[in-house]
Every structure is written in structure tokens, then in C-alpha cells.
Amino acid sequence: MTALPTLPTRPVVSEAPAGYAWWRFGRYSILVHRRAWSSGFLLIAAMIIVSGISLASGAAGLSPWTALAAAIGQGEPMHVFLVQELRLQRLIAGLLTGAALGVAGCLLQTLARNRLATPGIIGIDDGATAFAVASIVAIPTTLAPSALALTGAATAAGLAFGLSGGAGARGYRFIVVGIAVGALFGALTNLMLARTDMDSANQAYPWTVGSLNARPAQAVWLLGIGLLAGLPVAKYLGRALTLMRFSDSVATGLGVPLKRMRVMTLLLTVFLTALAVAVVGPVGLIALAAPEVARYLVGHQGVPVFNAALAGATLMSLADWVGRTLMAPIEIPVGVIMAVIGGPYLLWILLRPSARRAP
């Protein structure tokens, strides 16, 4: 490198572009999008607050501080048991599934250039659910739901993409094919539930609506590991996806290997969705709402992967808390809560006359 002739010196930039902060660490420096980071911190704060409230409320009411203290093992043994063994597991399951679904929705929306193209709407959730239910009905082992949910999600995604001739330019056609695929798998789930005796059908019921009450601990672990592996990949893909929001030829011109990126994004979406569905069942609207919240907060045109994850985690645990407390002691499944809140929102997106629909 030293042998190179002297190049014209780079223009010395001392100011970061508008909206960015420039962090320097000696020789290294990074540009940071201010709003992305500030909204990230905002979402983390919201998540902590929701977690505290969620840990504190339940049949035995605790104060948020007692609950948070109990979560790290301080305070009365009774409280520690209650919070650590019962509520914390549920909270973690909610946070992880929300994050995974948020990221999956964010990726797929960008890939299909349509904010309605979320895993829930195009049938990936239903596919994963059908296969997870099959595993519960047929092979009752602990790891089977996650593994089979992956198969089901991949099948559904493959069907939706294959039958509609790809996402992209086909627009809404892709989504309606997805709805049909989802209806097929939903019917399959109902078929299996009808075939079994009542006992395992009751066990499988939460799968049809989506509930955090039925989370198997093994699947939560798998989801945690998967999320840890998937988030960096998602962040990496996000850079390419930002460019892929232009037309295909522009993206190719900017050096994006379109085909490979599409396949990888789809695979990651399927992976995250399936792992989350194996825990919580079909709670599709999180994947629609979380990226939307993230994009609103961040306000720039990138692909807010981490913020979508945070927003999803917050929304999921919030919805679960609402479901637990609204009609206590009856518990409303989190999927129902999301459908009641998310339905009008979905309609609003669809009916806005002059909406820009591409994310």
C-alpha cells in the first residue's frame, strides 16, 4: 500500500451529514443515525417499563419495584419463586417472540415492497401452526414443535412465492395467494383438531389463536438462540434490502446480488417466524405493527431491523399483559388482543386513499 503514488488527498470532512452523529474512536469512526439510536433507547425504556408492569401484575399483585427486585433474586422467597418461575418465563417468551416476529415482518415487507406482506398475512404463520399442531397431535416430544414449525413455515412460504410467481412486481397478487395458502393450512389445522380426542385438542387449541400460555420451555430456548444468530444476519441483509427498495435494475447496478439476497431474506424470515410461532402460535399482526412503529419512530427510509425487534418485543408483552389483566381471571389469548387492536389498523392502512404503500 505504501508504494502507491500519492493520491489526491481526501476532502476533510469535519461535519457529519444532517441527522447523523459522527462517533470517533481514535482511527475508527462510525456514522450514527441520530433518530435511529434515540428511538432505540426510547423503545428499550418502553420495553423495561412494560416488563416491570407485566412482572408486577397478576393474581398476587406486587409493586413494580418488588417485582423487578424479585426477578434478580432479591426479596421474599415466595415473590422470587412467583416472578422467576412463572412470570419471568412468560415475559421472556413474549419478548423473544415479539422481537422475532417484528424482524421477520420488517424483512418480508421490504422484500415484497408491500407493508401488508407480513408472515401472518401470507400464510407462513398458518403453515407453521399446522405443522406444530401435527407434531403435538402425533409425536408429543418437546423439540418437535419447533422443528416441524420450520418445515411448515418453509412449505407455506414456498407455496405462496411459487404459486404467485415471486413477490416484487406482482404486488397484491402475492398476498392473496398467501391468504389462500393460509386458508388451506388453517383448514388443515382444523382437520387435525377435529380428528383428535378432546384432550389433545384442548392442548392444541392455543395454537389456533395464539397464546403465550402454552409456551414450551425448549422452544423458547431454541427461539433465543435463533434470534441471537438471526439478528446480525438481518442487520446485514438490511443494508442490501435498503437498496432493493429501488427497482431491480437500479439495485443490480448498485451491486446487490438480487437473487441471493432475496433467497436469504426469505429463508431468514421463515426461520424467525417458525421459531416464534412454535412458541406462541399465530400472532401475525405483531409482524405488521412492529416495523410500522419502528419506521414511524426512526423516520428515515432504511430498514430498521433492531428497532423493529424492540418494538415487536414491547408490543407483544404489552398485548399479553392487557390480555391477562383486562378480564382477569379469564385470560384473553394474546392473538385475540392483537387481532382486535390490529384489525382496525390494518383496515386503515388499506383504506387510506392516497397512501404510499411501499415501506
Place this chain on the structure above:
Amino acid sequence: MSSSASRPQVVKRSWLICLTLVVLSVLASLLIGAGDVSPGRSAQALWSGADSEARFIVMELRWPRTLLGAMVGMALGAAGVILQSATRNPLAEPGLLGVSAGASFAVVLAISLGSSAATLNLGVAVAGALAGCFLVLLVTQLRGIGSDPVRLILVGAAFTSMLMAISTLILLSDQRSADEMRFWVIGALAGRPTETAYSSAPGVLLGLLLMLPLIRPLAALALGERVATGLGHHPQLTRMSALVCVAILVGTATAAAGPIAFVGLIVPFVARRLVGPDIRRTLWLSLLIGPIIILFADTISRLVVKPYELPIGVVTAFIGAPILIAVVRGHRLPTL
């Protein structure tokens, strides 16, 4: 089908095929069941009253159910054809557009508020279907969405899932009548009181009668609004009355059998394949195809999970979802 010269023959042949299938489906529905009574024994019981157990099952259980299935099939099939030509959308289907969901939600709401009379349910269901229909009308009037057949389906799906969720909320909060109401969320021909078939007949008849004066205006509407206006029709009026007609048919069908999706999609699709896009032909044929689909689907639903029964909506979904994909995949969505 494509050559116009042979069209009368094609129409005649389609009618013959459909009539044969209607007879077959009625026989299948009467003779085949989830219980122990074999088809042969049922057939004998049809002619002679010697075997009282089989005769009871066939005449008291299966016959009302078959009749109900035929009613519901006619209502949903005709409603599908009318809705498709009123919205000029080959994907329009009462179940997918939220009309059935509106009807069943209205009934769930009414039951949870304390009503229980079966006659009241019919009126409430029609009112709910009407509300669903007007949402459809409202959406088709919006710029950019009305002309996009596919987006209308999304609105319907969103509307349906929202109403379903609220119904679930009501069911959860009201365990007492949950069993009574669960029926309205899923839809089935099984276990309905015998008189349901007879009490829903007036509604279906009324809907079909109201449909008669609409056939010509709807056929004209297929040529485009301007042509229809030029021919002396009022597109807006036609559309409104068509939707009222659909609401009566779907409301009656839902009050009788709960929400059954996809029938209103399958029937017009098959009818168009058989006799072409002209509503003056498809509408009459749909009155035969609807019962065929429902009765065969119902028979299958009794056989798959013996000795239990499958909700009929599961069977229609297995037939209807591929058709939905086929229509969407069509090189160019046919505009009606």
C-alpha cells in the same frame, strides 16, 4: 365454450350434467353418514318403513340436513354470482369480503346481549350481513381500491379477522352461552333443529325473487357503467339493490348454517367455466351448483373423521383456496 355456435348445446349439456350431479349429491347426502347405518340399509329405508332405525336416521336426521344444505347452497351460490357481478370482481365472495362475518358477529352480539329466539337471529343476521355489504360498497367506491379486485379481498380478510377476534372475546367473557355461540363462529350443517330448513326457506325465496329484476341490469353493468347508463339502467341503484339481495341471501344462510366461506367463490367460478361469463346463464346454473358443492362437501365432512364430523368450512376451504389461487394466478384477472 369459446365458439359461440355451439353455445346452446354447451348450456344444455351443462344443465344436464348439473341436474345429474344434484340428484347424485342428494342421494349421497341421504345415504352416506358417519354412523353405522350402511348406504344399502339407508336406501332400503327410503323405500320401505320396515327398518325403523334406519328410516328414522334417513328421514328425520339426514333429510332435513340435506334440505338445509340445498337451501344454503342455493343462497350462497347465487349470492356469490350477484356479488361478483355487482362489484365486477371475480374474487368477490361473501365469506371473504366479510359479509358472512358481519352476519355471524351480529348474531353473537345479539345472543350475548340476551336474545335467544331463533326467529330474531334471522333478522339480526340479515342486518349484520347488510352492514358487511355496505362496507364492501363503501370500499369499492374508494378511488384506487374499487378497481383493484385483489385489494378488496384484503379489506375483507382484515374485517373478518377483526370481527372473529371480537366474537372470541365475547365468547371468552360469557362462558354460559359459549357453547350456543361457538356454532356461529365456525359454521356447520350438523345438529341444526329440523325446522331450520323450513324457516330459512322464505328468506332464500325472498332473496331469489328480489334477484329476478336485477339480472338484466347486472348483465348490462358487465359492459361498463357508461354503457349500462346508456342502456337506461342506473348502475348505482342496481348495485345497491344487488347488495341488499346478497345481504338477505347470506344473512339467511348464515342464520341457518353459520358462516361457510368459499362457496360463493367456487360456484361462480365453476358456472363461468361451464357456460361463459354471462350472468343470465350463470345465475340460474349457480342455483344447481351451490347445492351440489354444499351437499358433497357435507358428505365428505361426515366421512373424513368418523365417528366425528368435520366443520363443513374446512372442506370448502380445501376446494376453494386452490380456486382462489387459480383465479389470482390467471394471466389477467378477468373483469366482469
